[in-house]
Every structure is written in C-alpha cells, then in structure tokens.
Amino acid sequence: MISWGISANxxxxxxxxxSKDGLEFASHTERFSGIxxxxxxxxEIINYARQWGEPDEIIWYxxxxxxxxxxxxxxxxxxxxxxxxxxxxxxxxxxxxxxxxSHHHSHAAAGYYTSPFREATVVCIDSIGEFDTxxxxxxxxxxxxxxxxxxxxxxxxxxxxxxTQRIGLKPNEDEYILMGMAAYGDPNRLWxxxxxxxxxVDGPDIRYKDNLHRGCKxxxxxxxxxxxxxxxxxxxxxxYEFTLEQILEWxxxxxxxxxxxxxxxxxxxxxxNHLAYKYFDDVWIMPNPGDAGSSIGAVLAHKKxxxxxxxxxxxxxxxxxxxxxxxxxxxxKTGIVGVANGRAEFGPRAFGNRSLLADPRGxxxxxxxxxxxxxxxxRPFAPVVLYEHAGDNFEGCYNNFMQYTSKCNHxxxxxxxxxVDGTSRVQTVEADGSGIRRLLxxxxxxxxxxxxxxxxxxxxxxPMVNDLTDxxxxxxxxxxxxxxxxxxxx
Numbered sequence: 001m002i003s004w005g006i007s008a009n010x011x012x013x014x015x016x017x018x019s020k021d022g023l024e025f026a027s028h029t030e031r032f033s034g035i036x037x038x039x040x041x042x043x044e045i046i047n048y049a050r051q052w053g054e055p056d057e058i059i060w061y062x063x064x065x066x067x068x069x070x071x072x073x074x075x076x077x078x079x080x081x082x083x084x085x086x087x088x089x090x091x092x093x094x095x096x097x098x099x100x101x102s103h104h105h106s107h108a109a110a111g112y113y114t115s116p117f118r119e120a121t122v123v124c125i126d127s128i129g130e131f132d133t134x135x136x137x138x139x140x141x142x143x144x145x146x147x148x149x150x151x152x153x154x155x156x157x158x159x160x161x162x163x164t165q166r167i168g169l170k171p172n173e174d175e176y177i178l179m180g181m182a183a184y185g186d187p188n189r190l191w192x193x194x195x196x197x198x199x200x201v202d203g204p205d206i207r208y209k210d211n212l213h214r215g216c217k218x219x220x221x222x223x224x225x226x227x228x229x230x231x232x233x234x235x236x237x238x239x240y241e242f243t244l245e246q247i248l249e250w251x252x253x254x255x256x257x258x259x260x261x262x263x264x265x266x267x268x269x270x271x272x273n274h275l276a277y278k279y280f281d282d283v284w285i286m287p288n289p290g291d292a293g294s295s296i297g298a299v300l301a302h303k304k305x306x307x308x309x310x311x312x313x314x315x316x317x318x319x320x321x322x323x324x325x326x327x328x329x330x331x332x333k334t335g336i337v338g339v340a341n342g343r344a345e346f347g348p349r350a351f352g353n354r355s356l357l358a359d360p361r362g363x364x365x366x367x368x369x370x371x372x373x374x375x376x377x378x379r380p381f382a383p384v385v386l387y388e389h390a391g392d393n394f395e396g397c398y399n400n401f402m403q404y405t406s407k408c409n410h411x412x413x414x415x416x417x418x419x420v421d422g423t424s425r426v427q428t429v430e431a432d433g434s435g436i437r438r439l440l441x442x443x444x445x446x447x448x449x450x451x452x453x454x455x456x457x458x459x460x461x462x463p464m465v466n467d468l469t470d471x472x473x474x475x476x477x478x479x480x481x482x483x484x485x486x487x488x489x490x
Contacts, residue, residue: 002053005299006089007061007106007291009082011172012037014292014346016314017049018299022307024052026346027315028292031466037173038463046092048316055096059302060085061294062103066130070152074213101301103129103294104264105144110297111263112139114309115284121255123247126264126290127157127172128213134204136251139261142304147254148204153211156243157266159197162212163236166219167229178233179271180379183421185227185234193220194235203250206243241272252279259283265290268348270425271405274397287312287401288347312401313353315344316466320485322435327357328442330481331452335359336368338457338482340471341435344464349402350456351427352384352436354464356480358416358453365416365453372478374460380419381453386440387428389450398426416453427454457482 005016008029016026025048030036032044049055064083071077082088086098101109107124122137122144133155136148152158161171164178197219199207210216223232248260260280262273267289276283286293286309300307322341330337336358345351356372358365360383370377382402390398393414397404406426411418418424429437444450457465457474465471468484475482 001057002055003057003059003299003302004049004055005059005061005295005297006041007293007295007298008041009039009088010291011039012290012292013039013041014295015041015045015049016295016299017052017055018303019052023296023314025049025314026288026296027344028346028463030463031315031344034463036461036463041092043092046094055094057096058089058094058098059298060098060100061106061291061298063100063130066102070128070131074152099302101298102132104132104135104146104149105301106294106297107263107289108135108137108139108144108146108261108297109301110293111261111284111286111289112137112144113300113304113306114286114296115259115261116308117257117259117261117282117284118306119257120259120261120284121251121257121280122261122263123251124264125157125244125247125262125266126155127161128152128155133157134206134247136204136247136255138255138257142306144301150204150206153213154207155212156206156240157264159208159212160236160240160266162216163232165215166217167232171215175265176268177376177379179237179269180419181230181233182237182271183234183380183419183423184378185230185232187234187238189231190220190235191238194239201243201246204247206246237271240266240269241275244272245275245278248276248279261285263289263293267403270403271423273404277397285401285403287345287349290348293347312345312347312351313343314346317343318468318471318484322438323483323486324435324439324442326483326487327439328446330483331357331359331443332446334481335362335365336372336480338465338471338474338480339435339439340457340465340468340482340484344466348456350454350464351400351402352429352434352439352454354457354466355384355436356455356457357384357439359447359449360414360416360451360453361449363415369416369453369455372459372480373455378420380425381417381455382425382427383414383417383451384427384429384436384440384454385451386437386444387430390426390428393451394424394426398428400428400430402427414451417451
C-alpha cells in the first residue's frame with residue numbers, strides 16, 4: 001500500500017510518500033518548481049514521488065468543504081478547481097481514492113506520531129485552518145482527543161502575520177524576519193498600545209477587537225521610521241510570548257501529561273519556544289511544524305501509527321560521498337562554502353545537506369554571507385555545533401533541529417553566529433556518522449573550532465537548492481564554491 005499525504009492550495013505545498021516500510025519521501029513542491037512558497041503541486045515532484053510506486057490512496061491535509069465555508073464567511077470567495085480536490089488531482093494524472101483529515105488534526109498527528117512520546121499534551125497554533133486557529137489535544141497511545149478549540153477570526157497566528165504586514169514585510173512568509181528584528185527594538189515602548197488590540201486574554205481564549213484577516217496597515221499610521229518598525233517588532237514578539245504562556249499554562253493545568261508536542265506555524269518561533277519548558281518536562285517540535293509538515297500528519301492521522309522522527313533528510317537525493325575534504329579546503333581558503341549532498345531536508349531549515357557554511361570566527365563573515373544571500377544586514381545566522389561542545393558554548397535550550405535560541409557564551413570568539421541580543425539558534429550534531437558530523441569533526445581537528453555558521457543554500461525569495469543543476473547555478477551566479485560529492489582522490 002502506497003499512501004501519499006498532500007498539503008496544497010494554500011501556501012507552501014508539500015507531498016509525502018509512505019510505503020509498508022514507513023515514510024519514504026517528503027518535500028516542499030517549491031524545491032521542484034523553483035517558486036518560493038509554491039502553493040501547488042507540480043509534475044516534477046509527482047514524478048519523483050512515483051519512484052516508490054503509484055499511490056493507492058491520497059490523504060489530504062484538510063477538509064475542503066469546511067475550508068470553503070470559512071472562505072465564503074471571510075469574503076474571500078473560492079477557486080472551484082482548487083477546492084474540488086479530486087478534479088485538482090486528476091489534472092496531474094492522479095486517479096485514486098482521496099480521504100480528508102481536518103487541518104488541525106493533521107498538525108496534531110504530525111507532531112504526536114513523530115514524537116518519542118506515547119502520551120502527551122498537544123498544542124497547535126497557526127494562522128487559520130478551516131475554522132480552528134488554536135487547538136489543544138490529549139494524546140494517549142494511538143488516540144488523539146481535542147479538548148479545546150479557538151475559532152476564526154480570533155487567532156494569535158493571524159495577528160502575528162498582520163503585524164508582519166504592518167512593518168512592510170510579506171505575511172505568511174516573513175514572520176521570521178520580524179522575529180529577528182525584535183532584538184533591535186524596545187519591547188515596552190508600544191506594549192500598552194498593542195495590547196489594546198486584544199479584547200481579552202483568558203488562558204487560550206484570545207480575542208481581538210478587529211478581524212485581522214486582511215492585515216492592520218491602519219494601526220498607528222504615524223509610526224514610519226526604521227526604529228518604529230523595530231519597536232513594533234519587539235512589542236509583537238513580547239505580546240506573542242505573553243499569549244503563548246497563557247496558552248501553555250492553561251494546557252498544563254487542564255491535561256495530565258508532562259510531555260508537550262508544539263505544532264503549527266507558530267512553533268517556528270524559536271525565540272519563544274523555550275517558554276514551553278516552564279510548564280512541561282519534555283518538549284517535541286516536529287522539524288517542519290507548519291502546513292507543509294501536515295502532508296506527513298494527514299497520513300499519520302489516518303494510520304494512527306507512531307513513526308518517531310530522528311532526522312529530516314527526506315527529499316531529493318544527490319548521490320555520492322559527502323564532500324568533507326573539499327569543503328574543509330574551501331573553508332580554510334575563503335571562509336565560506338556551499339554543500340549540496342544526500343537527501344534534501346524537509347522543512348524551512350538546512351541541517352547540513354543543503355547548507356551554506358562559514359567560519360563563525362570571522363568579523364566580516366556575517367556581512368559577507370548576508371551579501372551572498374541578499375538579506376538585510378541585521379539578520380542573524382545559526383551555528384551548527386558538535387553536540388559534546390554545545391554546553392561549553394551555549395546556555396539554554398538547543399537541539400538538532402534549530403528550534404530554540406540560546407545564550408552564546410563567547411560572542412567575541414564567534415561573532416558571525418551571535419545575534420545582537422547575545423543569542424544563537426543552535427543546531428547540535430551527535431556522533432551519528434552523518435556527513436555534517438564528519439565535516440565538523442574534521443573542522444575541529446584543523447582549527448580547534450567546534451562549530452560552523454550554517455544557513456540554507458538559497459537566496460532571499462528563492463527555494464533551497466534541490467538538485468545538481470540548482471547547485472551549479474548557485475555557484476556560478478553567486479560566486480560561491482558548492483561541493484556536491486567527494487572527489488575520487490579522497
């Protein structure tokens with residue numbers, strides 16, 4: 001039995017393939033189309049998925065009829081082709097039974113069934129599904145039971161996206177930039193004014209005075225300077241963290257588990273995620289907790305099977321040995337190198353297989369990498385570090401999926417990976433024999449430095465490098481050596 005899980009027709013479409021052996025493949029369609037946040041399937045990803053066989057069934061990540069009702073209520077109208085899922089799939093040559101799972105059920109299942117837990121509290125926070133915007137679940141064994149739901153138009157995720165638009169960024173895409181900008185602002189200057197947007201907050205019941213679905217460009221129009229934007233970002237992040245604590249505190253009091261699964265697009269807010277440990281002993285956040293991850297969640301909700309996830313290398317495969325020595329040579333020569341090898345990462349972050357890597361000790365490295373990636377110079381970068389050296393260099397939460405920010409103990413030694421607030425979004429790598437682990441070990445042998453700057457191998461507005469052609473084009477266009485496989489003489 002071949003099952004395909006699909007998340008599509010909203011933003012950031014994705015496809016996952018399951019066989020009798022488990023999860024075989026998962027990827028964002030943007031990697032195959034070259035269109036950032038591509039909402040649609042394409043023939044390239046479908047053809048790649050077919051190498052595991054034709055699908056016997058499709059599990060769709062939400063219920064289209066409910067979504068249509070919400071779209072009509074919101075005055076959005078709807079696209080008949082996109083909402084008629086069977087016809088949409090038939091246009092790609094897919095003629096198999098289709099089953100549907102609700103949006104937040106897909107989120108919850110993606111998190112719980114991939115976690116190491118057999119019982120947990122599950123909290124899903126996003127902009128909007130069909131109608132749910134925040135849900136809390138009790139998970140035991142193979143069962144998921146929803147115990148709370150916040151409904152549209154009240155949504156902390158939608159509000160965060162509206163504030164992203166308010167400071168001139170793209171909603172449902174640039175929220176992570178707002179999060180980075182927050183460190184440059186005064187979180188208290190606009191706190192009281194911003195909190196007036198809320199009707200009230202009582203545990204997870206968070207209500208807003210206005211429907212923010214179409215943004216809030218009208219909010220305090222007199223704020224126009226760059227520092228104003230930084231201060232709005234800082235107040236937004238502070239407000240989000242305050243509301244997140246209200247949600248988590250309620251979830252802890254009203255469920256039995258000491259384990260938390262945090263899911264939905266808001267679970268990508270790595271600056272806030274550490275707050276989960278104030279209320280729960282252990283926390284799991286799937287590497288791809290947003291809508292794209294629901295391509296996996298839809299199938300797992302249907303199957304009700306535990307499939308613990310210890311890595312995110314699920315995408316397109318560039319074959320060949322990991323180019324350790326080639327990358328080391330280039331790092332010593334120029335301080336910066338690209339690597340594209342093995343299975344691509346499933347999610348918004350690179351973990352070493354589609355990475356732009358750099359020496360974190362250089363004072364000019366941050367600006368050089370930002371120039372390559374065509375990003376604002378205030379944007380931070382993350383370190384990838386040997387697990388056994390993480391405790392000496394960072395304080396706080398960290399794991400192998402870059403889901404938390406930690407205090408950097410030696411910002412003067414590693415200026416390229418330390419944000420203006422003294423934090424770093426840390427990726428640790430255990431002794432697992434992976435390519436990035438072997439590269440870090442060799443780098444440590446050569447330099448005594450246990451980490452590298454690690455950012456995704458892409459530029460702003462473009463998807464991550466997927467295949468060899470993408471890697472070659474990146475190298476030529478941005479004058480960066482991209483190593484794809486070890487040479488024969490190694």
